[in-house]
Amino acid sequence: MPERLDVLKTYKLFIxxxxxxxxxxxxxxxxxxxxxxxxxxxxxxxxxxREAVEAARRAFPGWSGSSALLRGQILYRAAEMxxxxxxxxxxxxxxxxGSTGSRQAQAEVSLAVDRLVHFAGWADKxxxxxxxxxxxxxxYYNFTFAEPTGVVCVVCPPVPPLLSLISLLAPVLCSxxxxxxxxxxxxxxxxxxxxxxxxxxxxxxxVCNILTGDLDELVPFVATHRDIDGVHAxxxxxxxxxxxxxxxxxxxxxxxxHSEVEWDSAACESPWWIEPFLEMxxxxxxxxx
Amino acid sequence: xxxxxxxxxxxxDPLATDRSVxxxxxxxxxxxxxxxxxxxxxxxxSYGHYIxxxxxxxxxxxxxxxxxxxxxxLAIVAQGTEKDVDQAVRAAAxxxxxxxxxxxxxxxKFLFRVARRIxxxxxxxxxxxxxxxxxxxxxxxxxDVPLAAAHFFYHAGWADKxxxxxxGRTPRPVGVCGQVIPWxxxxxxxxxxxxxxxxxxxxxxLKPAExxxxxxxxxxxxxxxxxxxxxxLNVVTGDGRTGAAIVSHPGxxxxxxTGSTEVGxxxxxxxxxxxxxxxxxxxxxxxxxxxxxxxxxxxxxxxxAGIYFNQGEVCCAGSRLFVQESILTEVITRLERxxxxxxxxxxxxxxxxxxxxxxxxxxxxxxxxxxLGREExxxxxxxxxxSLPTRGFYCRPCxxxxxxxxxTIAREEIFGPVLSVMSFRTxxxxxxxxxxxxYGLAAGIWTDKGSKVFDIAGKLKAGVVWCNxxxxxxxxxxxxxxxxSGFGREGGLQGLRAYxxxxxxxxxxx
Numbered sequence: 001m002p003e004r005l006d007v008l009k010t011y012k013l014f015i016x017x018x019x020x021x022x023x024x025x026x027x028x029x030x031x032x033x034x035x036x037x038x039x040x041x042x043x044x045x046x047x048x049x050r051e052a053v054e055a056a057r058r059a060f061p062g063w064s065g066s067s068a069l070l071r072g073q074i075l076y077r078a079a080e081m082x083x084x085x086x087x088x089x090x091x092x093x094x095x096x097x098g099s100t101g102s103r104q105a106q107a108e109v110s111l112a113v114d115r116l117v118h119f120a121g122w123a124d125k126x127x128x129x130x131x132x133x134x135x136x137x138x139x140y141y142n143f144t145f146a147e148p149t150g151v152v153c154v155v156c157p158p159v160p161p162l163l164s165l166i167s168l169l170a171p172v173l174c175s176x177x178x179x180x181x182x183x184x185x186x187x188x189x190x191x192x193x194x195x196x197x198x199x200x201x202x203x204x205x206x207v208c209n210i211l212t213g214d215l216d217e218l219v220p221f222v223a224t225h226r227d228i229d230g231v232h233a234x235x236x237x238x239x240x241x242x243x244x245x246x247x248x249x250x251x252x253x254x255x256x257x258h259s260e261v262e263w264d265s266a267a268c269e270s271p272w273w274i275e276p277f278l279e280m281x282x283x284x285x286x287x288x289x
Numbered sequence: 290x291x292x293x294x295x296x297x298x299x300x301x302d303p304l305a306t307d308r309s310v311x312x313x314x315x316x317x318x319x320x321x322x323x324x325x326x327x328x329x330x331x332x333x334x335s336y337g338h339y340i341x342x343x344x345x346x347x348x349x350x351x352x353x354x355x356x357x358x359x360x361x362x363l364a365i366v367a368q369g370t371e372k373d374v375d376q377a378v379r380a381a382a383x384x385x386x387x388x389x390x391x392x393x394x395x396x397x398k399f400l401f402r403v404a405r406r407i408x409x410x411x412x413x414x415x416x417x418x419x420x421x422x423x424x425x426x427x428x429x430x431x432x433d434v435p436l437a438a439a440h441f442f443y444h445a446g447w448a449d450k451x452x453x454x455x456x457g458r459t460p461r462p463v464g465v466c467g468q469v470i471p472w473x474x475x476x477x478x479x480x481x482x483x484x485x486x487x488x489x490x491x492x493x494x495l496k497p498a499e500x501x502x503x504x505x506x507x508x509x510x511x512x513x514x515x516x517x518x519x520x521x522l523n524v525v526t527g528d529g530r531t532g533a534a535i536v537s538h539p540g541x542x543x544x545x546x547t548g549s550t551e552v553g554x555x556x557x558x559x560x561x562x563x564x565x566x567x568x569x570x571x572x573x574x575x576x577x578x579x580x581x582x583x584x585x586x587x588x589x590x591x592x593x594a595g596i597y598f599n600q601g602e603v604c605c606a607g608s609r610l611f612v613q614e615s616i617l618t619e620v621i622t623r624l625e626r627x628x629x630x631x632x633x634x635x636x637x638x639x640x641x642x643x644x645x646x647x648x649x650x651x652x653x654x655x656x657x658x659x660x661l662g663r664e665e666x667x668x669x670x671x672x673x674x675x676s677l678p679t680r681g682f683y684c685r686p687c688x689x690x691x692x693x694x695x696x697t698i699a700r701e702e703i704f705g706p707v708l709s710v711m712s713f714r715t716x717x718x719x720x721x722x723x724x725x726x727x728y729g730l731a732a733g734i735w736t737d738k739g740s741k742v743f744d745i746a747g748k749l750k751a752g753v754v755w756c757n758x759x760x761x762x763x764x765x766x767x768x769x770x771x772x773x774s775g776f777g778r779e780g781g782l783q784g785l786r787a788y789x790x791x792x793x794x795x796x797x798x799x
Contacts, residue, residue, distance in 0.1 A: 129456055130783070132781075132782055134763070134765040134766045134767070134781050134782075135765055136761075136763035136765050136766050137439070137763060137765075138761070138763070140758070140761060142763070142765075142766050144766075144767050144781060144782075144783060147747075149771075229772075241564075242561070242562065245561030245562075245564065246558050246561045246562065248557075248561070249554050249555075249557030249558040249561055250554065251727070251772075251773060252550075252553070252554070252557065252569065252571070252772065252773045252774075252775060252776060254776055265793075267793040270457055270458070271456070271457075272455075272457070272458060272791055275786075279729075279750075279752065279771045280752065280767055280769070280778050280783045281746075281751070281752060281753075281754060281771075282752065282753050282754070282766055282767050282768070282778075282781070283746050283753075283754045283756060284753070284754070284755045284756060284758055284761050284766070285742065285756040285757060285758070286757055286758050
């Protein structure tokens with residue numbers, strides 16, 4: 001018998017600012033590289049997905065209507081909280097199958113924090129870069145600017161779990177979309193820890209919801225859900241990508257499925273990762289007295 | 290906007306009129322003498338496809354395209370088969386390396402030439418467009434054709450400046466573009482699709498709508514005249530089957546479609562199966578909001594232009610009118626008066642405001658919605674004194690009052706001269722009801738209060754928001770929708786995005 005028994009963490013879902021278990025009562029066995037069970041995570045169901053989407057929809061008017069400066073500061077606050085939770089995030093990465101060692105885990109956390117800081121800074125700048133004034137041939141004041149699309153589902157690959165999650169999520173949130181993240185069951189612990197970061201970073205409830213679950217089970221529901229406006233995904237198998245693309249046609253979701261991403265590359269840090277989940281609005285007004 | 294389409298500015302006021310509402314005879318109309326457009330256009334008895342710089346012959350399955358104003362056949366056009374489409378895609382693929390490899394400023398010069406040649410042949414294009422589509426000559430002459438030329442001129446200039454358009458990325462052509470366009474603005478939609486695609490170094494297979502192929506075929510003649518290399522533009526005519534063959538052809542790298550949301554969803558699913566790129570400009574049920582502090586004369590003109598322009602066969606037609614309750618009666622009275630002055634009839638008459646509906650099918654669809662509106666209990670208003678020609682596909686422009694949000698005519702895209710008038714009390718209610726639609730293409734706002742303009746413009750879920758104006762188009766101004774009205778933009782800087790892939794410059798930047 002140990003002198004003191006460890007208090008083990010229950011890794012839960014994060015929906016509407018709260019930490020519920022899956023309504024399905026299921027959990028995922030998280031294994032290390034050798035196959036030993038190191039933890040249990042919640043196994044999200046279709047109903048959990050629906051509830052997360054509802055929460056994200058409710059949060060959308062407030063988040064998209066908040067000032068770009070505020071969104072940038074909240075994203076930056078999340079980066080601060082991540083920095084403070086380095087040890088736990090690194091440990092979550094090391095425990096799972098994806099990472100090989102603590103040095104690599106530390107490096108992944110660093111890159112993820114830096115990436116979040118990068119996109120925090122974009123919040124009040126992307127529309128300046130992507131929008132413009134248009135010189136139309138007539139007495140009109142005409143300009144084009146960017147607005148967020150709505151509720152975007154972020155589907156993360158198992159490797160690298162934390163860096164890919166932040167890289168897919170941050171561009172979606174910084175522009176004012178709200179998000180439902182689905183982290184792959186193969187290595188879900190860092191996502192579950194990240195939920196605690198989100199919960200303590202002044203994000204309004206529902207802006208960012210995090211589910212851990214089976215992509216094969218959930219992605220088909222994501223594809224055909226009528227109240228999801230966009231999907232930002234990476235590393236899907238060919239069949240799953242095909243299912244997703246066929247389903248999203250139903251309500252014309254904006255969909256990006258990255259393949260072969262160099263996650264540590266600066267190529268992931270660009271307004272062109274924000275742009276797919278923006279709607280360009282063009283406003284005309286007569287300019288004559 | 291001058292009346293001469295050749296050199297006029299492209300931003301236009303489609304139904305601009307100096308007729309005073311107050312001086313219109315109640316319930317009647319001014320009896321203008323006929324003012325027929327006299328330019329004659331030669332139409333060949335039959336047209337084949339334009340593939341790889343050569344004209345084929347209209348083979349098996351060829352069908353007639355008719356003049357909807359008279360129901361008389363204009364010409365026989367080819368029904369594109371899978372084989373025709375395959376040849377066109379191959380021709381486009383063959384032309385791609387040379388066209389995309391051309392020094393950009395040379396590519397630009399070809400497109401400048403095309404723009405100029407359209408301007409030189411402007412009246413011919415306008416007359417032909419009106420013959421094939423039924424739209425008033427006033428509109429084809431002053432809107433469609435000058436805007437089409439302007440689109441080529443605008444995008445020609447982009448060809449050698451693309452490096453400046455996408456910060457931090459290097460734009461490259463996408464490849465072969467398959468482009469399927471509708472019948473409401475046949476030449477203009479061809480220009481919207483072709484000009485940016487070609488400027489960005491892509492090659493194209495264009496399919497005009499089966500009821501309006503003639504101006505696209507004539508545009509192919511212009512390309513030929515201008516010496517554009519064979520295969521850069523290919524035009525394949527036919528019905529939906531031809532479109533389906535283009536959309537599902539494995540050699541097509543990018544699909545661009547303008548048309549109904551219903552077909553758009555099918556295309557999206559077909560394109561998804563093979564992972565090609567896609568842009569969609571689909572349907573709409575655009576809200577038009579008049580606040581009590583609006584300038585009513587202008588607002589009513591805007592509403593009329595918004596719904597009756599091109600017989601209402603416009604994806605961004607302002608078909609849901611929301612009027613603040615305090616001015617509802619006044620607006621309905623003014624709309625009735627203004628409706629009575631609209632001249633419906635021979636599209637080739639220069640005085641005509643509302644021409645022929647594009648096809649028998651479309652006329653039936655519009656009539657169906659009009660009877661549904663009556664059955665569901667809305668109040669029907671029409672310009673009753675207007676007599677319609679006995680031949681041809683004509684529809685009396687009309688509007689409904691006492692429309693409930695649940696009525697079919699308030700929810701579904703009619704694509705005809707039918708307006709639904711509803712009321713609201715507060716700005717919040719106006720925004721909520723305006724946004725309560727799966728569509729999000731365009732919207733209109735009328736108020737004299739500047740801060741309200743920007744508040745409401747920011748809250749409407751629509752890709753184009755016209756404030757104290759409506760139905761303005763310009764090549765420099767992006768057009769396209771939110772939600773199920775599609776994705777991607779056409780025109781302007783943002784419109785280029787659909788026709789390039791963005792390469793990451795080599796080398797790390799940090």
